[in-house]
Structures are given as structure tokens and as C-alpha cells.
Amino acid sequence: MEYFLDIASLLNSTFRISTPLVFAAMAGLFAERSGVIDFSLEGKMLTAAFVAATGSYFFGSEWLGLVLAIMACVSLSMLHGFASVTHKGDQVVSCVAINILMIGLTTALAAAWFGEAGLTPTLNNDQRFLEITLPFADALRSVPIIGLIYSEILSGHYIFVYMAYLLVPVVYWVVFKTSFGLRLRAVGENPSAVDTAGINVFSMRYKALAINGVLIAFAGAHLSTAVNANFFREMSAGRGYLALAALIFGKWHPKTALLACMLFGFTDALQIRLQGVALPIVGIIPVQFIQAIPYVLTVVLLAGFVGKAIAPSAIGQPYVKEQ
């Protein structure tokens, strides 16, 4: 029983930590599968965190905050599209510009609106997404194994955690089982062929970017209106980059990208619990070593097991219509 609770705690932590990564990786998947590099997941996640917290504070509704965050992120995605799809600018440069702009803008807007640079007012519990206890969770706690798994692991998460894991099969279905998905992938592999078939490459890439903006907003809202109760400057703390790494690590495929996100989440959750704990034989491991575990594991897995990650062939190349 004691071990069960330890494992439950570790798994719950893994789910919470991976949630923003899963949203961001799925958002990145749409953009990159359509041939547009999305290095700006970080900046958009930060924007969403800021807008969700601010919107929820002003309007008193966390859902309205989320809607505003979606609008903000879709606008940024459209900006990225305007620069790199319509005007054929360098996609990485456009992304870096968005990241730098949003780090500064979120801090400055917080200063202008709340008088505190980089910090929004604390939301009360009516303005936040709280943890959801699934029906019958308490009643089923006494049922051995299944009841415990249900009440300790499946129940009691933020709504975004459930959304993130339900999102993955939906993304898989859209990308691999629908005609929209086929076109999306084709645009990222061979845009001229798609153009020949009479499909508008630009419009496909804009649609992919719009979906990208919607999904990344959930990651930001999770940070500022669920786990925390306010926005703090640079609170995305590299999660956008980590999600991009998970996407590449997962070979631009929803299932493997999900596994990569969960691996990052799991190693992070594990290192939290291993800090300062004396292990058999080796004793207490220095904290720096423990904190390096996620990265070491990634390198080992990447080099040893994952094999070559092949990017969509037209990624990073602006499409120029033949004259």
C-alpha cells in the first residue's frame, strides 16, 4: 500500500509535468507536418499564460481567459505565417522574433496594467481551473487495485491533464486518417505536388498554424490558471523548447511524441523524488547529478534506441509557386 501511494504520486506528477509538453508537442506537430518550423512554441506558451491569467482576472472567468489566450496565440501563429509563409521569410528568425518579443511584452504589459513588472495579481479559486475529482472516486477507494487506481491515479487532476491525453488520439486520427491530414502531410513533404493537385499550399499552412495556435494556448493556460494562480515572467521556463525536442525525438508522430513527453515528465518527477534520498550502496547522490538524469537518459535513448529522426522533407522551406 505504501509503495502503491509512492507510485501513484510519481505517476500523478508525471501526468502534471507532461501536460504542457503534450499540448505544445501536438501544436508543433501540426505546424511542422505542414512544413513550417515552429520554434516559437516557447513564446506562445508564455503569451497564453499571460493572457489566460490576465483575462481570467479581469473577467472573472477562467474559460474566458482560455478563449482570449487561444485568440492571442492564433494571432501570433498568423503573424508567423504572414512572415514566413506569405512573405517567405526565414522561419527560424520569425520564431525567435516572436519569442523575444513576447518575453518583453508580457513583462511590460504586466507592469503597465498591474504596476508589477512580470507578475499578474493572484487569482482566487473561482477564477482558476481546479483539480477535478471524478465521480465515485471516494466510494471506490476501498475496492482493491482497480478502485485504488481509479481514485488515486485517474481522479483528481486538472481538466487540462485529461484534455492533453485525450487530444493525442484525436491528433492521430486527424493527421493520419482524414483527407485534411493527408493534405497536411503532403504539404510538408512535397508542396509542389500538392499544388499540382489543385490544393492551395498557403491556405493549408495557415490552417495548420491556426490549429497550432489553439493547442499551444492550452499549455499556457495550464501553467498560469491551473497549476499556478498567476503569471510570472518567463514562467514557461523552456517547456516550449523541451516540447519541440520531444516532437523531434518522437519523429513527428503523435504516439511517439506523447511517449517522449511522458519520458521527460517521468524523469523530472523521478528526480524530484530522488533528491536527498539515500539509495542502497551508493548513498545520497549529489543533486546536480540527479538533475542531469533527464538529459542523460534522453541522449542515451536518442543514440541507442530511437534511430534516425526524419523530418518532413519540405520543412523550413517557404513554398514558391512555379511561374
Add this chain to the structure above:
Amino acid sequence: MKKIINIFIALSALVFSTSLLANKIGVIYDSGGKFDKSFNELAFRTAERVHNELGWDMLEFEAANNTQIEQGMRKVADRGATLIVAMGFAQADAVAAIAPQYPDVNFVAVDVCWVDDPAGNIYQACYLEHEGSFLVGMIAAMASKSGTIGFVGGMDIPLIRKFQGGYEQGALHVNPNIKILANMTGTTPEAWNDPTKGAELTRGQIDGGADVVYQAAGGTGIGVLQAAADAGIYGIGVDTNQNWMHPGSMLTSMLKRLDLTIFAQAEKTAAGTFEPGIHFLGLADGMVGYAIEDGQVTAEMQSAVDAAAAEIVSGAITVADWSQ
């Protein structure tokens, strides 16, 4: 036309003379940001007090990263600062480089107590945070019902180990069997900036049975205290009185009275009695302590802690400094 020029000259002379005459306090913030509800914000509020009560002008610099600190400090000195407050150990090298070049400017270096001072214009303030942390550790152990308490530090540096060490010694002083869970957020300056990670560390400790959590983690600590409030356990704030952040679920806060230091040195700078040198400030000077207002410290706890504080000052209890 000539008249206009004359007015212009007169006006600009007026502007320049007032800005030259007025004393100016310049604050260089540490990473973690000006509004971290803690360390940096306390320096900002004190500078505001100096502005309001002593009539000084205020200059500020917030570095985006550590490489900008020296440049920023030089800029603040060039803009005519009378007293520059350098927040945090990361600014030690910048203070050591710049102070000798501006012998007329006074410097207060908070959390720095080891740089050479050839020009004799640096007040180096190191606080005995382990003494204050000892007291909140005692309070934590007395308030804990589960017999397990937690500590969340920011960046893993000797200074933060000092907070942790004092806290653990204080808790063990009250209850030799207490279990203490301690986590550091990271090993880079980003560790001051990640409330989500702070919340996650706190939840890990709560799952491990902790019912009181002490944070010394800058902006990350906002997430720690939020997670503690969400889970209905006690949080302990740091540096300034953070009890107001979550009324009812904040036990106390460890106070580091850098506000007193900065304000006193501003007054002394104006009076020409600035005190350069290395200063270790602790319980004996009333420069560390714990906050009662808005917290949940009972009278019983208070008397036990005050007795221990007197013993620390008298030397009957020695608190080991884990940063050594």
C-alpha cells in the same frame, strides 16, 4: 527669440541643478525580478521609502542576465547615483570592479561579504539567515502534525543551503525525530523563475507527508506557497513578510531585514557617516527574525522561539552555517 533661448537656458539650468543636487539611490536587482514578492521587491519598497521619506531620486536596473550587471551598474553610477544597492551574490564581481572607479559613490552589497574594497566605499552585508531559519524551523516543527516538514530552495548555492541548514537544525531542536524533505529547484539562475516547478516540488513533499513547507526560492517560491495553500497545508515565506499572500495558510515568514540596512545606509550617506566594511547581521542586531502578523504563530510557539532566540544571541545555542 533671444528671450526664448534665455528661458530655455534658465529652465535647463534649473533641471540640471536639481538633478545634480538631489541624492539618488540606485538599485540593481537580482535575477528573480523586481516583483518577486520577496528579496528584490523588498529592496524596491525600501528605495521607494528612501524616495518618499528622504526625498531622494530613484534609479533602477533590472538585468536580463548576469552579463549585463556590470554595464547596468556603471550606467546607474554615471547617471549620478549617490548610493548603489547591489542585490545578490551574483553582483559581487561587478561591485568589486566598479566601486573603485567611482570613489564618490557608496555601495551596499547585499549577500556579499568577501570583495576587496580599496576605495572604502562598499557596505557588504551578509545576513545570518541560518539563525532566522532556525526559528522558523522550530515553528514548523511545532505546527506539524504529521511529523514531516518540507523545504524548497531555489538555485542550489551555498547561500540557500544556509537557509536549509538553519531550518533543519531548528526543527530537530524541537523534535529530534522529525522528518525533513528538502528539494532544490535547479542549478542555474532559471531556478528562481519557475513557479510551476516549485509547485510540483511542493506536491512531491506533500505526497511524502509534509504538512509545513518553507521556501527560499525567489519567484519559484510563489508557486510553492500557492501549492501549499491549495493543498491546505502551511507555507512559510522568506525575506519579507509574505503572510498576506495566502491568509490562513501561511504559518510565518523568515525575515531578512535588508530594508533596515538599506534605509540606514541611505540616511548615513546623507549625513556623511556611511559605514564601509564587511558586516555580518543576525539575530543579535535584529536583522533576521520571523513574522507574526497575518500568520498562524501561537503564543506558545512564540515564547519557545523567543527563548531560543535569546539563547542563540547569548551563545547557548550555536547554529551551524551550512554555507561554510
